Every structure is written in C-alpha cells, then in structure tokens.
Amino acid sequence: MTVTAASSVASSRVVVCDYDRLSPELGVAALVEGVQIALFRLWDGSVHAVQNRCPFSGAQVMSRGITGDRGGVPTVASPIYKQVFSLLDGSCLVTMDKEPVAGAAADLVVYPVSIDNGQVIIDLAGGE
Amino acid sequence: MLSGAGREGTRMSNERIVVVGAGMVAHRFVSTLLERDTDGRFEVEVYGEEPYAPYDRVALTSYFQGKSPEDLLLGEPSLWDHDSVTLHRDAPVVAIDREARAVRLADGRDAAYDHLVLATGSYAWAPPVPGVDLPGVFMYRTVDDVARLREWVETRQRFFNRPVRGAVIGGGLLGLEAAGALQSMGATSTVVEFADRLMALQVDDSGGEALKRLIEKLGVTVRTGAATSEVRADRDGNAGTLVFSDGGEQLVDVVVFATGIRPRDDLGRGAGLGIGERGGVLVDDTSLTSDPAISAIGECAAAAADGHLSVGLIAPGNTMADVAVDRLLGGDAHYLGADTATKLKLLGVDVASFGDAFAQTPGALEVVYSDPFSGDYKKLVMTDDASTLLGGMFVGDASAYATLRPMIGAKLPGDPSAWILPEGAVERPELELPDAATVCSCNNVTAGTIRDAVNHEGCHDLGSVKSCTKAGTACGSCLPLVKKVMAGELEKAGLEVSNALCEHFTLSRAQLFSAIHVAELRTFTEVIERFGAGHGCDICKPTVGSILASIHNEHVLGGDRAALQDTNDRVMANMQKDGTYSVVPRIPGGEITPARLKVIAEVAEDFGLYTKITGGQRIDLFGARLEQLPQIWKRLVDAGMESGHAYGKSLRTVKSCVGSTWCRYGVQDSASMAIALELRYRGLRSPHKIKLAASGCARECAEARGKDVGLIATEKGWNVYVGGNGGFTPAHAELLVADVTDEEAFTYIDRYLMLYIRTADRLQRTAPWQAEYEGGLDEIRRVVVEDSLGICAELDAHMAHHLDTYEDEWKAVLSDPERLQQFTSFVNAPDTADPSLAYVEQRGQIRPATAEERASGAVLIAPARLEVHA
Numbered sequence: 001m002t003v004t005a006a007s008s009v010a011s012s013r014v015v016v017c018d019y020d021r022l023s024p025e026l027g028v029a030a031l032v033e034g035v036q037i038a039l040f041r042l043w044d045g046s047v048h049a050v051q052n053r054c055p056f057s058g059a060q061v062m063s064r065g066i067t068g069d070r071g072g073v074p075t076v077a078s079p080i081y082k083q084v085f086s087l088l089d090g091s092c093l094v095t096m097d098k099e100p101v102a103g104a105a106a107d108l109v110v111y112p113v114s115i116d117n118g119q120v121i122i123d124l125a126g127g128e
Numbered sequence: 129m130l131s132g133a134g135r136e137g138t139r140m141s142n143e144r145i146v147v148v149g150a151g152m153v154a155h156r157f158v159s160t161l162l163e164r165d166t167d168g169r170f171e172v173e174v175y176g177e178e179p180y181a182p183y184d185r186v187a188l189t190s191y192f193q194g195k196s197p198e199d200l201l202l203g204e205p206s207l208w209d210h211d212s213v214t215l216h217r218d219a220p221v222v223a224i225d226r227e228a229r230a231v232r233l234a235d236g237r238d239a240a241y242d243h244l245v246l247a248t249g250s251y252a253w254a255p256p257v258p259g260v261d262l263p264g265v266f267m268y269r270t271v272d273d274v275a276r277l278r279e280w281v282e283t284r285q286r287f288f289n290r291p292v293r294g295a296v297i298g299g300g301l302l303g304l305e306a307a308g309a310l311q312s313m314g315a316t317s318t319v320v321e322f323a324d325r326l327m328a329l330q331v332d333d334s335g336g337e338a339l340k341r342l343i344e345k346l347g348v349t350v351r352t353g354a355a356t357s358e359v360r361a362d363r364d365g366n367a368g369t370l371v372f373s374d375g376g377e378q379l380v381d382v383v384v385f386a387t388g389i390r391p392r393d394d395l396g397r398g399a400g401l402g403i404g405e406r407g408g409v410l411v412d413d414t415s416l417t418s419d420p421a422i423s424a425i426g427e428c429a430a431a432a433a434d435g436h437l438s439v440g441l442i443a444p445g446n447t448m449a450d451v452a453v454d455r456l457l458g459g460d461a462h463y464l465g466a467d468t469a470t471k472l473k474l475l476g477v478d479v480a481s482f483g484d485a486f487a488q489t490p491g492a493l494e495v496v497y498s499d500p501f502s503g504d505y506k507k508l509v510m511t512d513d514a515s516t517l518l519g520g521m522f523v524g525d526a527s528a529y530a531t532l533r534p535m536i537g538a539k540l541p542g543d544p545s546a547w548i549l550p551e552g553a554v555e556r557p558e559l560e561l562p563d564a565a566t567v568c569s570c571n572n573v574t575a576g577t578i579r580d581a582v583n584h585e586g587c588h589d590l591g592s593v594k595s596c597t598k599a600g601t602a603c604g605s606c607l608p609l610v611k612k613v614m615a616g617e618l619e620k621a622g623l624e625v626s627n628a629l630c631e632h633f634t635l636s637r638a639q640l641f642s643a644i645h646v647a648e649l650r651t652f653t654e655v656i657e658r659f660g661a662g663h664g665c666d667i668c669k670p671t672v673g674s675i676l677a678s679i680h681n682e683h684v685l686g687g688d689r690a691a692l693q694d695t696n697d698r699v700m701a702n703m704q705k706d707g708t709y710s711v712v713p714r715i716p717g718g719e720i721t722p723a724r725l726k727v728i729a730e731v732a733e734d735f736g737l738y739t740k741i742t743g744g745q746r747i748d749l750f751g752a753r754l755e756q757l758p759q760i761w762k763r764l765v766d767a768g769m770e771s772g773h774a775y776g777k778s779l780r781t782v783k784s785c786v787g788s789t790w791c792r793y794g795v796q797d798s799a800s801m802a803i804a805l806e807l808r809y810r811g812l813r814s815p816h817k818i819k820l821a822a823s824g825c826a827r828e829c830a831e832a833r834g835k836d837v838g839l840i841a842t843e844k845g846w847n848v849y850v851g852g853n854g855g856f857t858p859a860h861a862e863l864l865v866a867d868v869t870d871e872e873a874f875t876y877i878d879r880y881l882m883l884y885i886r887t888a889d890r891l892q893r894t895a896p897w898q899a900e901y902e903g904g905l906d907e908i909r910r911v912v913v914e915d916s917l918g919i920c921a922e923l924d925a926h927m928a929h930h931l932d933t934y935e936d937e938w939k940a941v942l943s944d945p946e947r948l949q950q951f952t953s954f955v956n957a958p959d960t961a962d963p964s965l966a967y968v969e970q971r972g973q974i975r976p977a978t979a980e981e982r983a984s985g986a987v988l989i990a991p992a993r994l995e996v997h998a
C-alpha cells in the first residue's frame with residue numbers, strides 16, 4: 001500500500017469510496033468504469049484490491065470471500081468452490097483440484113490501492 | 129432320477145453353483161464368491177425357505193428394540209441384483225439327485241448344479257416334554273419366531289392388562305437373549321437352566337455365579353439345576369404352568385425354548401452323504417462332503433477339524449464359506465477348526481471367553497479377579513510359568529477381551545493381573561500384536577492385513593481401513609482394536625494422526641469447543657490470540673463462528689462475527705453458481721396456510737425468482753441478488769415468516785407426514801410433533817446441517833430413519849432414532865429410545881444434539897460421529913439417558929439457553945442499518961445490479977445462462993428487467 005499526498009488523481013486512478021466505509025475483513029465490491037473489483041481492508045488496516053470475478057466459477061463474487069492468511073500471506077477464499085488466492089500478488093494458492101473456467105487464468109488480477117485524504121483510490125491501469 | 133421337466137434355464141458358458149439355504153453363511157459364501165470370481169466363471173442360484181433375503185440371525189433380539197426385518201438384512205441389497213446371482217425366496221429344497229446333479233424344489237421344479245453348497249444351518253431343538261406344542265410356547269430361531277412371540281406377548285398383555293409372565297427354558301446364549309427380549313417387551317422373565325450354572329459352555333462355576341448375580345440385579349429370575357418336565361395348559365388351552373421334575377411349579381403366560389440347536393442334515397442324509405455321529409454333514413478341511421461335487425458349510429456341517437461336531441457360531445461358518453470359495457477357484461485354503469472365542473452382551477452384561485478358558489492345558493495357571501460389589505469376574509489362563517496367555521473368561525467387565533484374545537499363545541509382558549484388575553488400577557503394558565494375530569474374527573482379518581492397508585493401500589482413517597479390509601464390519605466388537613493397530617502403524621510411519629483444524633489451530637473442533645466454552649470467549653480475536661496463531665482462514669473462521677453461535681447463540685452477524693461466517697451465513701441466504709442467492713422461509717413441519725403461500729408466491733413473482741419445492745417440505749426462491757435480500761425478507765417477515773436457516777450448519781427442516789389428525793393409519797399427531805421440534809431446535813448452530821423428521825405410524829412416510837433424528841410413532845408414544853444421514857454416505861438412523869412421551873423425546877433429543885455439537889469434528893455429520901464415538905450408540909445412550917458422565921444437567925441448561933435466546937436473525941438484521949449496509953451490490957453504486965448476470969427461460973421460469981448461451985447472444989432475460997422497487 002502506498003499513501004500519496006497528491007490531491008489530484010491521474011486519469012487511470014479512480015476514487016472508489018471512503019476508507020471508513022470498509023469494515024475490517026469484510027470485503028466489498030466496486031464497479032469502476034465497468035470493471036468489477038473486490039476491496040478488502042485487513043487486520044492491519046491495509047487495503048487490497050483484486051478482480052471480483054472468481055476464475056473457477058466465472059461469478060462476480062470474490063468480494064464475498066473469507067479473508068485470512070496462509071503462512072503469513074494475506075489471502076481470500078472464493079465463496080463458490082473455496083479456492084484460496086494471495087491478496088499480495090493474486091496467485092492461486094489452493095486450486096481444490098479444479099480448473100478455471102474456459103479462457104480464465106487461475107490467478108487474480110491485483111490493482112494498486114492508495115489512500116488519500118480518507119479516500120480509497122484504485123489504479124485501474126496498474127492491474128496485473 | 130428326477131425328471132428334467134421344468135428345469136430352469138442355464139447359461140451354458142458358466143459353471144452353475146446351487147446354494148441351498150439363504151442364511152448368514154450362504155450370504156457370506158455368495159459375497160465372497162462375487163468378490164473373488166473376477167472372471168465371472170460362476171453363476172449362483174440361492175434357494176431359501178424363508179421369505180427374506182439373508183438376515184443377521186445373531187442380532188435377532190434387536191427386533192424387539194423396534195428394528196424391522198429389513199434392518200437385519202445382511203450387507204448391500206445390491207448383492208442380490210448382481211447379474212450372476214439369483215435369490216429364490218420361499219423356495220425350500222426337498223431332495224438332491226447326485227447322479228443327475230440337480231436339486232428338487234418343493235414346487236416340483238428341479239435346478240441343475242455343477243457344484244452344490246449346503247448351507248441349511250440348524251433348527252431349534254426342544255426336549256420332548258408334554259405341552260411343548262401348546263399355544264404360547266415358542267422357539268427362538270427365525271425372524272418369524274420372534275415376530276410371533278412378540279405378537280403373543282402383546283396380545284396377552286392387552287388381554288390380562290398386567291405384565292405377561294415369561295419363562296425361558298435354557299440358560300445358554302440364546303436363552304439369555306430371549307430373556308432380554310421378554311423383558312424389553314414388558315414381560316417378566318425367569319430363566320430355567322438344567323445345568324447348575326448359566327452359559328455352561330462359556331464360563332466356569334464362579335463365572336456362572338457372577339453372571340447369575342448380575343442378571344438377577346436386572347430383574348430376571350434364574351433357576352439353575354432345574355429340569356422342566358411338563359408345560360401344563362391353562363383352562364383356555366394355552367401354556368399356563370411349568371412343572372419341574374422336583375415337583376415345583378411356576379405360573380407362566382409364555383414359554384420360550386432355547387435348549388439348543390441341531391444341524392439340518394436331512395438333505396444330506398437323504399442323498400446318502402456321510403453324516404456325523406451327532407448329526408451334521410461330514411466335511412473335510414476343504415468344506416467338501418463325501419461327494420466332491422457337494423460342499424457343506426456352517427451349522428449343517430460337521431467338520432473334521434472340529435472333531436466332526438457341528439459348531440453353532442457364525443465365525444467358523446464364515447471361514448468354511450471362504451474356504452469353499454477358495455477351493456472352487458482353485459485355491460488351497462484349509463479350515464483349521466473353530467475359534468470358539470465369544471464376546472456377548474446379554475441383557476447388557478458383557479460375557480466373553482476365549483482360548484483354553486477352562487484351563488485344561490496341563491499345568492495351566494489361573495489368575496482370577498472377582499469383585500462382589502461390581503459383580504465382575506475375570507480370569508486369565510496362563511502357562512505354568514505365568515508368561516504365555518492360553519485363554520480367559522470375563523463376566524461383567526470384558527474391556528480387556530479385544531486386546532487379549534489375539535494374544536493367545538503369545539507372551540504377555542509384565543504381571544498378568546494388570547489385565548484383570550479394574551481399568552486404571554495398574555497400568556497395562558503396551559502390547560504389540562503379532563502380524564498373524566486375528567483382530568476381526570468375524571471376517572478373519574489379521575493385524576498384518578490392517579497394517580498392510582495402512583502402509584500400502586493409503587488407508588489412514590478408520591472408515592477406509594474398514595472398507596478396505598472388512599475388519600469390524602460384521603459385529604464391530606473389534607473396532608477399538610482395529611483403531612489401535614491403525615494408529616500405531618500411522619505413528620510408526622511418521623504419519624501423525626492429526627486432529628488439527630488448520631494451520632492456525634492445532635486443536636480439533638471438539639477440543640476448541642471446550643476450550644472456548646471453558647474460557648468463556650466471545651470473539652474470534654480472543655480465540656485466535658488465546659488458542660491459535662496467525663489471522664485465520666476459510667476453515668477455522670467459520671468453525672469458530674459456529675462454535676461461538678452454538679455456545680452463546682448471539683446474532684451471527686454481530687460483533688466481529690460477520691467476517692467469520694461462510695458465504696451463506698454471512699448474508700443469510702444460499703449462494704448459487706452465478707453469485708445470486710436462494711431464499712427459504714421456514715415452514716415448520718411443512719405446514720403452511722394458503723395466505724402465507726400467497727405471500728411467497730407474490731414475492732417470487734415480484735422479484736422474478738425461480739421457484740422450487742425443496743426436499744425438506746418448503747419452498748426455495750432462486751436468483752435473488754445480494755441487494756434484494758433485505759427487501760425480500762421485509763415482506764416475508766411482515767407476513768409473519770422467519771429465516772429457514774437453509775444456509776446454516778444448523779437445523780434445517782423437520783419433515784412430517786400428516787399424522788393422526790387426518791390419516792386413517794396415524795397413531796400419533798406427527799405434524800404437531802414436527803412443528804414443536806422445528807420450533808425447538810430452529811437456529812441451533814452445529815458442526816454440520818441437521819435434519820429431523822416425525823412419522824405418525826410405522827409406515828414411516830416422513831422417512832425419519834434417513835434423518836439425524838427421526839421419530840416414529842408407536843401406540844405408546846415415540847421411538848426415537850438417531851444418526852441417519854442422506855447425502856454422500858447414506859446411513860439409517862438407529863434406535864436411541866423406544867416408546868417415550870413427547871417430553872421424554874425432547875429431553876433425549878436435546879442431550880443427543882448438544883453432545884453432538886460439543887464433540888463432533890468440523891463438518892462431521894451425526895452418522896460418522898455416532899459410529900466413531902468411543903463405545904458407539906450404546907455409550908451415547910448411557911450418556912444421554914442414564915447420565916453416565918453426569919453432564920445431562922449441563923446439556924439441558926445449554927439447550928434451555930438456546931431456547932431462551934432464540935431470535936429470528938433476519939428480523940434482527942432488518943432493524944439494524946449498520947448490518948443492512950452489507951447488503952449492497954457495489955460500494956460506489958449501491959443501486960446498480962451486477963451487470964454480468966444473464967438468464968434464459970426454461971419451463972416458464974428463469975435459469976442462469978450457460979457460457980455458450982451468453983456467447984451466442986441467446987440470453988432472454990437481462991437483470992435490468994428484474995429490477996424491482998418494492
């Protein structure tokens with residue numbers, strides 16, 4: 001997480017909501033320029049953003065997964081078939097012996113998040 | 129020569145085996161043959177005279193505890209559907225034509241054989257005393273025998289309007305079983321034994337005396353050294369008085385003869401086969417008779433290895449069946465004689481004997497423990513240097529039997545008395561069973577076979593060891609030992625028998641439950657700080673959430689608990705494959721007014737929800753979006769409905785039939801009972817989902833025995849069955865208590881459920897929990913009925929707390945703006961529906977579009993059309 005002091009936001013960076021709107025460990029979904037994103041505020045106050053689409057079901061549900069950690073790496077589990085993903089780099093840590101739906105990668109796209117003036121900002125172009 | 133007319137068709141390619149008799153040993157023969165005859169060499173025709181498939185004769189007495197004949201059936205019913213097996217019921221065989229290789233059926237047809245197997249068993253023998261054929265005198269051998277006995281006792285009970293006076297002639301194993309059966313029907317019972325002690329074949333004088341005292345404590349009268357000379361009729365011509373040879377008399381209303389069995393060898397005799405001096409078709413150690421095309425197995429056979437005597441036990445019969453199969457397939461197995469080791473539970477008293485129990489080996493030493501207070505009598509027979517175990521005998525406490533029986537002929541480390549002193553008095557040394565030691569004598573499974581399964585077949589839990597080796601699948605008495613051998617092997621292989629929940633908690637769910645309970649913790653943060661590590665995961669969080677809910681019954685979304693809940697609990701609805709939810713209002717007992725049905729229909733219509741009746745007698749509404757859930761629930765709650773907890777690991781439904789209020793056959797009001805149960809246990813969080821049912825009569829239309837708890841109405845009240853599951857591993861529920869009142873039923877179910885909630889593993893349903901509970905259902909019954917652990921008051925208080933604190937969790941959320949915030953589609957666009965949802969129409973309703981339908985543009989209904997502002 002980077003905290004910037006700049007008040008102007010570059011075009012690919014979008015203000016999503018107030019930081020206070022996020023409850024610890026309860027994800028929310030955001031619709032950012034047509035893209036669905038899952039946002040998580042964790043136990044240490046950090047905020048993480050990943051794609052909301054679950055690669056193994058195709059449903060837009062990652063925001064409703066349970067957060068936690070595996071060996072210290074913060075994670076979220078898909079609520080559909082319980083695959084576990086790293087919130088740091090989006091990699092799929094547990095596939096539950098399943099394949100992603102056709103055309104999808106097993107890993108999640110992760111978006112850079114910054115907090116400015118109590119607002120959560122996502123960099124859509126930085127998604128990887 | 130029998131005529132060829134009416135011969136049954138044969139498939140020429142196969143060799144045909146005809147089995148005469150459809151009892152336990154015939155069942156064993158057929159199932160072993162099918163398993164081993166992988167090339168399909170044989171086809172089997174089984175002819176039985178009873179109208180049933182083979183059933184568990186050993187468990188006959190359980191018929192009196194409410195079990196039906198179907199419950200006693202052996203093995204998988206699918207065995208009899210196998211292409212190469214045909215079971216003919218009601219089909220007695222009357223003769224064998226050895227020359228033509230055919231058997232003659234009672235209806236005149238013949239059946240040809242390439243090989244014939246006699247498994248005709250034995251018949252109950254009664255001494256030829258006058259009056260043995262009076263009405264009211266019974267044998268104890270078949271399901272029909274016990275059914276007639278039960279009917280007689282129930283009829284006489286109603287006629288006299290007092291307890292029926294019963295007597296059992298014969299104080300052996302069957303006699304004591306019969307005495308227990310009489311007692312369980314509410315009759316008094318007296319056991320009359322000719323010898324001077326009970327169970328003369330299994331126990332010595334002191335053992336017999338101990339057994340007598342224990343049984344008399346249970347209200348059974350015992351007369352030993354008494355010969356019955358007559359059953360005298362009363363004035364109605366029914367059995368009325370027992371007359372003894374010493375002139376004594378006793379008034380009776382029902383008499384059961386359990387005076388021994390005789391081999392049924394008449395077919396063999398008629399065909400000129402060799403017959404033993406004391407009956408039974410003579411066989412060698414390959415189960416073959418004097419005709420190499422005919423085998424005889426089980427109680428109808430008199431094997432050379434048993435001194436040409438028929439043995440009335442199931443285990444040797446099974447071994448003979450296995451040997452016969454092996455020989456037919458070209459093997460070289462031998463029958464080495466019966467292991468007469470037995471362990472029985474008679475009237476709740478354990479009796480066991482094994483090996484040289486009567487110390488007949490020259491120089492044998494007897495180590496005896498006798499406790500007049502508990503009534504226990506225990507004896508080990510050792511070689512003259514007290515080092516090697518020869519046999520033993522247990523009356524009362526037989527806990528050491530399973531461990532010691534396989535050790536016959538092996539050295540016992542330490543002082544042998546450690547094994548017969550009360551458990552805990554002296555530490556018992558660890559025993560390492562030799563590989564050759566038989567652990568399961570019913571299925572002849574050795575310790576080596578079990579070790580093999582663990583090391584080479586990847587069986588790392590009791591269930592897989594059982595299905596792989598068949599150990600413990602017959603009588604189950606060896607299961608503790610099987611478990612021990614397995615655990616020992618896992619430990620040696622460095623495979624820890626780990627109960628850890630996940631990487632964050634080393635405790636099992638049951639351990640964590642008591643830890644949280646004792647420490648009175650209320651939040652996940654406290655729990656993981658105190659008992660765990662890290663930040664939790666999708667395994668431990670819902671588990672802790674469920675435990676906290678079970679203990680405190682506070683709102684699942686309160687405190688820090690919303691983030692613990694699994695998908696469905698978090699929004700109190702069931703997530704479907706496209707991320708939308710289904711909604712299920714509670715319909716207790718499946719009973720609903722038309723007015724409420726109308727509300728459900730209107731909600732479904734207004735929100736465009738796919739509607740389906742569930743298997744649990746309620747209605748499921750599919751396709752509700754996260755942000756629609758509060759609007760939907762507001763309308764349901766306003767109409768007086770509440771959460772059905774279809775999403776929770778908690779009580780789901782209580783299924784019912786309509787019961788005595790409408791049904792012509794109902795004997796109790798099962799619908800009212802189901803509603804009372806559903807309202808009692810609604811919202812109770814548990815290790816897995818729980819389903820109940822109540823049936824108004826024995827026809828069982830509510831399918832209660834497929835439920836975790838099932839009630840079946842009787843004339844006197846309810847039979848309560850527990851541990852039935854559908855799902856992945858179906859199981860029939862077993863009888864917990866019989867003929868109880870409504871209040872008693874609630875009490876025992878309260879305790880059963882609470883014990884399950886406290887001690888089961890994560891996601892363990894009641895059936896496997898019950899099977900793996902130390903001591904099984906018998907022990908659970910002791911805990912919840914007899915309060916053997918002294919915890920019933922606590923379990924009762926826990927359930928009372930649940931009842932006091934229950935609230936409808938949906939109603940609570942609707943009045944809480946903060947919790948309602950969680951029901952928004954997008955944090956930055958709360959009124960926008962998930963644009964990715966797409967549906968097509970099917971039979972007039974919606975269903976999610978498939979990937980192909982999306983790609984082809986065939987999507988009929990986009991979510992925008994479903995937008996409703998109620």
